[in-house]
Amino acid sequence: MNENGREWSVSMNSDREALELAPELQTTRWFNTDQTLTLERLRGRVVVLVAFQMLCPGCVARTIPLAQRLDQTFDRDELAVIGLHTVFEHHEVMTPQALEVFLSEYRVTFPVGCDTPDPNGGTTPVSMSTYGMQGTPTLVMIDSLGNRRAQHFEMHDELVLGAEIGLLLAERRRFMHADD
Amino acid sequence: MNENGREWSVSMNSDREALELAPELQTTRWFNTDQTLTLERLRGRVVVLVAFQMLCPGCVARTIPLAQRLDQTFDRDELAVIGLHTVFEHHEVMTPQALEVFLSEYRVTFPVGCDTPDPNGGTTPVSMSTYGMQGTPTLVMIDSLGNRRAQHFEMHDELVLGAEIGLLLAERRRFMHADD
Amino acid sequence: MNENGREWSVSMNSDREALELAPELQTTRWFNTDQTLTLERLRGRVVVLVAFQMLCPGCVARTIPLAQRLDQTFDRDELAVIGLHTVFEHHEVMTPQALEVFLSEYRVTFPVGCDTPDPNGGTTPVSMSTYGMQGTPTLVMIDSLGNRRAQHFEMHDELVLGAEIGLLLAERRRFMHADD
């Protein structure tokens, strides 16, 4: 809630000096892409990072369809929708093999990476820890310069998400023109 | 559809020289405000103009709730949601008196103006004609400088609308800072 | 809730001696039918009586579509869906003339009668009073013998309503065969 008591509160800092690069992704495997995607490779595009688990009911009912619509609505040259399978429970059944079936059955078309398991044997995978995610689903909004601008836990408000994307796309276009 | 075959196509012209001011509203009466609202008075804010009829099923089921959510989501100092009752059929029952009951029953909180009836006795009211609206519902996106940037007939895609608003809010903020 | 703590509780009395005929409808005008419908005329069919107001948001969003689906799902020779416009507020704008436009715009195909205004000048119309309705929407389930078997205020559970109809249709078929 902002000062006016409205729900909209773009947490996107406009203070250039206070921005921080989003941590690089740590992944073991990718689906729906031939590449090992990194945020560095995606630089120049706005990125919506979608952290989920394939047996998380809220992710399946709401987040995956939302991500799919994001991928279909916007121009992939401007906005990249990237899934991240952050398994922090029931690791034995939410395997990459099972994820592959899930992505096929749900006709997911955007790239999805598998978050790297904790090398120390903990339950939370590496990227999920680095980003300080509270659970799934989590959406991370990353601007075209690679800065993490917002991180949403269990949030599906399309007006707010759309507005955040619109802001980041507007910034991106300005940056692009500034290069001219 | 844009070049990449995606649904997103911001029709918002960035060519400053090609922009046109949105025509001023012609209204007879207002609800949920003490003022006779005009676009000139709203200058400095992004405006979403929501043209509807109180007995249009799509307007009632989808557009009014969407407009209500827009009004509750964004800061009214930045974005103004303005209803316009554009009665072009069944004028005898969609009267201002009936509209007043409708707005109360549906708990509409944003300002709503009554489009001025055609002085020549035609069925289409003045603002609706001036804007060239095809019917109801129609959403018009007006930037903080008063330019009509997009006009949508029967459209309720919250990701697209949110992104358009985000773009216009980003521009507005840049204009505001440019004044500093 | 019944003894087992489940939501299903068919209030339909099976005690034949305790049943009461539903009060006859008092109406001034009908739409979507050439007849002045009465429960007596409908005897032999299960009747779902749908009391609503055209500017009641819950009625418009949920009850009218539900009634429309009931009318389209079941055989009209077995089940009659009958609307009753029970105006108890804002009488000046929810007129029969306005109702006619509403029914046309919402493509309502089942018969709808206008409840008779209180001859003593009260706000509640006659049938609504006689049935003791708490407000709108109210659904009344009437068996093929004309008995009022259930009355629901603000209820739209399709599984429960479907089951009640199934029970009444089963009874009706048994009665029909009993005549053989």
Add this chain to the structure above:
Amino acid sequence: MNENGREWSVSMNSDREALELAPELQTTRWFNTDQTLTLERLRGRVVVLVAFQMLCPGCVARTIPLAQRLDQTFDRDELAVIGLHTVFEHHEVMTPQALEVFLSEYRVTFPVGCDTPDPNGGTTPVSMSTYGMQGTPTLVMIDSLGNRRAQHFEMHDELVLGAEIGLLLAERRRFMHADD
């Protein structure tokens, strides 16, 4: 569609002599119950048999929530909702172990059995074959005498399902009284 062109068409045969017992279930394991459930054990109750796969999107989005609501709406002494995990594809990831996690995450409370794999190495499990199911989801309506009365593939119409249940519950009550 029945003769009158309406969608309702109770396929439930009332010709007592033409009815057939539903084939007995062949299962390897059960969840949410201590028993190995059989239709014979359930005799005396109406049974809704819900065949699904845990990675079938339509089952997850619509059938499981519907089955859950059936279980919560009706009296378990009268109606038994029974899940059947009929894995006919991707057997390697839709294991009983994965199903157990799925049922826990989705908070499924009704009993679910695992259909017995084809002993001849085919992909379709035994009960699914015996019932001649076309795929998942499939709902089978079984009366309190154990007869298969209807079988629905990819169907979620709650008015129709509710009505079928109402009919079977009415029959059941009559049978019970007939025993008196």
